[in-house]
Amino acid sequence: MGFVAETLDSIRKTNVRQILLQAVSLGMIVTSALIIWKGLMCFTGSESPVVVVLSGSMEPGFKRGDILFLHMSKAPIRTGEIVVFHVDGREIPIVHRVIKVHERRNTGDVEVLTKGDNNAGDDRLLYAQGQMWLQRHHIMGRAVGFLPYVGWVTIIMTEKPYIKYILIGALGLLVITSKE
Amino acid sequence: MHSFVFRANAVLTFGITVLAALCILASLSDSFHSSLPDINLQVLNVDVLQRLSNGNDEAKLTLHISADLRSVFTWNTKQLFVFVAAEYETQKNQLNQVSLWDLIVERKEDAKIDLRRRNKYGFVDQGSNLRGREFNLTMYWNVMPLTGGIFTGSKVLTGFRLPSEYTR
Secondary structure (H helix, E strand, C coil): CHHHHHHHHHHHHCCHHHHHHHHHHHHHHHHHHHHHHHHHHHHHCCCCCEEECCCCCCCCCCCCCCEEEEECCCCCCCCCCEEEECCCCCCCCEEEEEEEEEEECCCCCEEEEEECCCCCCCHHHCCCCCCCCECHHHEEEEEEEEECCCCHHHHHHHHCHHHHHHHHHHHHHHHHHCCC | CCCHHHHHHHHHHHHHHHHHHHHHHHHHHHCCCCCCCEEEEEEEEEEEEEECCCCCEEEEEEEEEEEECHHHCCCCEEEEEEEEEEEECCCCEEEEEEEEEEEEECCHHHHEEEEEEECCCCEECCCCCCCCCEEEEEEEEEEEECCEECEEEEEEEEEEECCCCCCC
């Protein structure tokens, strides 16, 4: 019980100045996280610079819970690139490989077809009804880097929200009770 | 502050930093690796050249694919995604890339390929421009790492041509 008594004691002892200091340091943590995220967005040119793989459609290359780093340059899209795209009417973006590219003369507009490495057929069944090709505006970025397993943190937190609340609560308590 | 929580935090932070540094070093080590792949692609036969009911041309080819990509593997390579694409130009499109065949290679020993295969994905044009069409065959190998950067190598073989008449 010593730990609980100590904790309560430290809460009682905190004064206004300390609370303010803690609020500021908490604010610093949140804003620096935001700065890193927005900075990455700016640097990579992609609206979501990091994505978590949610399905097994690219196995054995990418498994559920792996993280991909995206980059969106002006360079044209070519076959073999792994792109992240969104389809009208579907909320969650998809990470698949480009297998066909048709690039128009003069305008340079592209029409591409994608497929998951682990899927038997191409992605026309996943596209909106009647849609045969993806255009440039569907594509959010191409995968340039890979990190295994780290994405499990976010998968667990989205699928089991109570773990998220426990974690946030514990961290909050730590911030309140810490004396430095 | 020498409480349990502070020590656990210090160990965790240090562990994550070391892991991150190792991942970056492993990925960097790939860029010092040079490879000498040996690649040969042949069209053994044009089995079918036809116009589909939607007006687009389709070709069916039998390919001889031979490649030795063992030298591409490094200690940070999880797999190679090897594919062959037909690339050609038409009046309508300045570039058409159509993937014909692909293979996932997970082990270095399996990276010596010698296969005769019909194209796995449809060689279909956007229009009817395949008769007498010249095209290149390019083999690409997409190197997917255990951790770090993804990159692609390729070799272009030129001078292939489809027949000037439909086969059916």
